[in-house]
């Protein structure tokens with residue numbers, strides 16, 4: 001819960017110099033002190049910051065500023081610096097006294113640029129509030145979309161856009177995120193489903209007779225009903241009502257995003273990747289653009305090259321009539337980016353131009369987020385893409401040939417543990433042929449893994465602590481599953497595409513992963529997995545081949561001959577593992 005978020009680790013937060021709190025330029029002990037700027041604006045081709053300011057603006061923020069500078073279509077916004085995060089943890093979760101006025105000034109600039117105002121009856125502005133640390137920590141911290149929605153604004157948005165479904169969809173999404181992140185309405189221990197998702201499934205059951213009725217077919221009236229039920233759920237679980245005042249919403253969201261720096265999964269992630277606790281996160285407040293406005297709108301993620309193989313192909317996926325989190329959450333399986341050329345040719349053409357500009361500018365493979373609002377393309381994020389060991393080598397070599405980087409730079413870019421990835425054990429093909437194949441999905445993390453199948457992160461951790469090898473099978477994974485994913489030999493999901501959370505984490509950790517194995521039914525209650533006439537219970541043996549994207553019921557798989565060598569190299573290489581950003 002937001003209020004329960006861990007405060008441990010505060011000791012590790014960098015203490016910033018105590019500064020005068022009275023007037024700008026006040027003298028303390030005879031020395032003139034300068035109050036930091038704290039808030040940096042970006043929009044309409046102008047940015048106060050730049051790509052080189054990652055320590056202060058966070059990776060996401062710095063790149064939003066940089067992309068604005070080079071003329072890419074980035075919705076306007078502002079970044080609250082990591083210094084404020086340090087101050088926040090050093091001062092019992094309070095802010096520098098100047099911050100409120102600076103946020104108000106930056107917001108006024110955004111409002112001017114958008115021609116809309118937060119909470120305005122006629123022209124309401126909606127924003128996202130996004131985390132962003134110096135090094136990317138994919139999906140580890142919180143983001144809130146559609147902030148500014150309330151009972152009045154939703155009606156205006158419905159009227160102005162002549163699209164009631166879109167307005168209610170945006171409002172229900174906002175309530176869901178705000179309820180979870182700011183008001184702490186989350187899964188309780190032992191619950192398998194998010195409480196908001198349970199409410200959605202209930203309504204689908206009630207109205208359409210099946211709980212997996214597609215989201216996109218819910219009507220404006222259904223979504224309106226969900227909004228009412230979500231508000232009631234928040235009140236019941238959080239003990240107070242969801243705030244209707246957009247400014248209160250904004251400060252609630254900013255605090256929650258700073259608070260998410262110290263959430264459990266972010267701490268686990270930082271420990272695993274050696275990211276210092278005292279770096280802090282920045283907060284980005286950005287004008288919303290909408291991929292959920294109907295058939296001419298979409299949202300997606302893309303890599304400028306294939307992050308699994310390194311091949312120079314545009315690689316990614318998107319969903320029509322959706323908002324960002326739908327793609328990553330793996331709730332709907334997205335379409336491959338190549339289809340966008342047919343479905344939205346103009347936006348696809350623009351995206352291809354952006355792809356070329358980004359690679360030329362950043363001189364590395366980029367992982368980008370985009371949204372198409374009524375055929376208009378917007379870029380919401382770019383960062384150096386995480387990649388497998390295979391891809392790291394191939395991209396570095398290709399970029400030397402393309403004269404994007406020097407040979408020296410190419411060598412520097414290949415992380416030490418790529419060697420282990422390159423030699424990851426794979427199944428002997430004969431052994432795989434003899435085994436019973438029970439399903440297939442996307443080859444999201446190369447290599448072979450075998451172990452006892454488990455259906456929760458807790459079980460994965462408990463069994464691996466006892467020395468068992470486990471394969472974690474989930475319908476889809478979420479950041480809460482991180483500990484279990486670390487503990488497991490391999491990961492299997494029945495839903496989600498190549499940019500789903502499972503695939504992203506697998507790629508980064510070099511974990512074996514098969515995702516989106518849609519023919520496999522996972523039942524959390526019964527703790528079973530069934531497919532192709534076979535049912536496996538928790539603890540039964542399973543093997544996943546993340547190179548071929550196949551799943552086997554295989555008792556003693558043989559690994560390829562090179563694998564024993566790979567295993568010994570992996571063991572020796574693990575103490576010097578490095579991270580790639």
Ligand SMILES: Nc1ncnc2c1ncn2[C@@H]1O[C@H](COP(=O)(O)OP(=O)(O)OP(=O)(O)O)[C@@H](O)[C@H]1O
Pocket residue numbers: 060075127128129130131132136137138139140141142143145286287288289290291323324325328369370371380381
């Ligand atoms: N202003 C906005 N308009 C439309 N979509 C947005 C906006 N801000 C964020 N999004 C989308 O919401 C999703 C979540 O945002 P965000 O990038 O902040 O977090 P994340 O992708 O979950 O994690 P990470 O910190 O690793 O990027 C993304 O798909 C993003 O593109």
Ligand SMILES: [Mg+2]
Pocket residue numbers: 369381
């Ligand atoms: Mg993102």
